[in-house]
Amino acid sequence: MRTTAAISVLCLAASTVRGQSVSIDHQPVGCLVADHFPEMTACFTPSSDVARARLQFRAAGTVPWYFVEMQAGGACSTAVLPKPTAATKAIEYYIDVASKGYGESRTQDYAPRVASGIAGCKRKGIVAAFATTGAVKIFAPTGAPSVPAGFSGAGVTTISGAATGPTAAASGGPGGSGGSGGGGDASAASKKGNADKAKVESGGGGGGGALIALGVVGLGAAGAAVYVAQKGGEAEPTPDPRPTPGGPGIGDVSFRLRWTGPADLDLHVQEPNGNVINFLSPMSTTGGRLDVDSNAGCTASNAPVENIFWPTGQAPRGTYLYSVFYFDQCNDGTAKTFTLEVRRGSSIVETQTGTVSPKQQSRQFAYVY
Numbered sequence: 001m002r003t004t005a006a007i008s009v010l011c012l013a014a015s016t017v018r019g020q021s022v023s024i025d026h027q028p029v030g031c032l033v034a035d036h037f038p039e040m041t042a043c044f045t046p047s048s049d050v051a052r053a054r055l056q057f058r059a060a061g062t063v064p065w066y067f068v069e070m071q072a073g074g075a076c077s078t079a080v081l082p083k084p085t086a087a088t089k090a091i092e093y094y095i096d097v098a099s100k101g102y103g104e105s106r107t108q109d110y111a112p113r114v115a116s117g118i119a120g121c122k123r124k125g126i127v128a129a130f131a132t133t134g135a136v137k138i139f140a141p142t143g144a145p146s147v148p149a150g151f152s153g154a155g156v157t158t159i160s161g162a163a164t165g166p167t168a169a170a171s172g173g174p175g176g177s178g179g180s181g182g183g184g185d186a187s188a189a190s191k192k193g194n195a196d197k198a199k200v201e202s203g204g205g206g207g208g209g210a211l212i213a214l215g216v217v218g219l220g221a222a223g224a225a226v227y228v229a230q231k232g233g234e235a236e237p238t239p240d241p242r243p244t245p246g247g248p249g250i251g252d253v254s255f256r257l258r259w260t261g262p263a264d265l266d267l268h269v270q271e272p273n274g275n276v277i278n279f280l281s282p283m284s285t286t287g288g289r290l291d292v293d294s295n296a297g298c299t300a301s302n303a304p305v306e307n308i309f310w311p312t313g314q315a316p317r318g319t320y321l322y323s324v325f326y327f328d329q330c331n332d333g334t335a336k337t338f339t340l341e342v343r344r345g346s347s348i349v350e351t352q353t354g355t356v357s358p359k360q361q362s363r364q365f366a367y368v369y
Contacts, residue, residue, distance in 0.1 A: 022049050022099045027282055027289070029093075029112045029128040031121035034086040035152065036130035041283045042095050042107075043076040053097040055079040056165055059150025060090040060111055065165030066148045067139050070095070073285035081151070082136050084114045088150035118280075129281035139164060248292045248307030250346055252315035253369050255308050255322050259338040262300035264328035265356070267340070269308050272318025272369075277308050287314030298330035315369055324354070324362040333358055342367050 026042040044050045053070040070077035084091060090113050096106035112128070113121075121127045135155045139162035140146065146160070147153035248256060257267040268278045275284050282290035287310055294304035310316075324338050335357045342350040356362040 022097050022105050024095055024097055024105055024107055026095055026107055027126055028110045029126050031112050031127045032084055032114045033130050034114050034116050035083050036132060037083055037134040038081045038128035038130050039078055040128055041076055041078050044097055049099045051098045051100045053077050055093060055095050057081055057091055057093040058148060059088050060092050062149040064141050064144050067164050076285040080134055080136055082156050083152040083154060085150060085152055086116055088114045090114055126282055127280050249309040250343060251309050251311040253310055254343045256341045257306045257324060257338055259304055259336050261332045262298060262330040263332045263336050264295045264330055266325045266327050267306050268323055270321040272316045286316050287311055298328060317369055320367045321364050323364045324356050326356045326358050326360055329358045
């Protein structure tokens with residue numbers, strides 16, 4: 001529900017790039033919020049073969065490249081960038097990874113826009129998760145400014161003398177063995193450090209730090225996407241560890257939302273560890289992900305659906321909290337009735353219904369897995 005038709009394919013389908021044994025699974029970011037620390041996530045397969053992973057970045061149209069090292073958290077890794085300034089229109093980034101066997105893999109180049117707030121990101125694709133405070137270690141080539149053009153120096157520590165950008169694959173340099181992971185012209189790196197991911201919640205779960213709501217006040221705890229279930233008991237697709245345009249995915253557990261009309265509803269799911277999955281943070285280090293997101297940018301679907309799922313063998317045990325937020329009326333200002341389903345594999349194990357008004361959060365539901 002956060003993507004335009006032109007960008008939705010990129011957002012729903014992970015960008016997967018294979019090297020000599022390591023593949024990169026990354027949902028491209030379409031928008032960053034200015035003056036906040038963006039966080040990006042990628043999953044690597046096999047994760048045990050990763051020697052180092054980096055996010056190469058720069059403001060669009062500038063030189064040189066900088067990078068941040070991605071911090072592992074199981075099969076997935078995260079990176080936190082310096083804060084882009086409000087004057088920056090867009091950045092460029094790509095992710096590269098080196099295997100222990102010295103193989104190199106990288107994604108294609110991406111160029112997300114920078115907006116002054118969440119509302120400005122509404123029609124620009126998946127919004128990068130972000131934090132209001134953070135500490136970021138960046139790597140810069142010899143002679144480059146310590147603070148990249150288009151970014152704030154707040155919370156930034158710079159290591160100079162690194163090999164960055166497309167030329168780094170053959171050179172080494174600070175920040176990991178074997179160079180920067182090559183090829184192509186792309187960007188954006190980040191380091192998680194102690195920055196807290198922006199969570200859409202008013203209480204419970206999650207880490208510290210200032211809360212970032214989606215441009216509105218009163219978002220409840222929980223995070224996850226919503227999906228409209230198929231009717232008539234039709235067969236569901238086999239679970240796939242990567243989101244696909246065909247979605248919705250199934251696996252250990254999935255949460256789905258359905259409703260009618262052009263309005264833009266969002267479902268938020270909070271994992272047992274407090275991490276929130278939603279359009280703002282569509283992929284978790286546990287493997288959970290948002291793979292279907294309907295009515296983005298008020299581009300209405302005949303059967304709007306959202307889905308968050310965990311592939312088989314990856315869902316954490318514990319209590320999941322889920323709820324619905326009425327994000328945008330899209331010329332349909334009435335309260336909306338919704339249905340939420342919890343599935344184990346293709347079987348529906350719990351169903352909840354309710355009504356939510358514009359710019360309001362529904363009650364919160366709990367499911368123990």
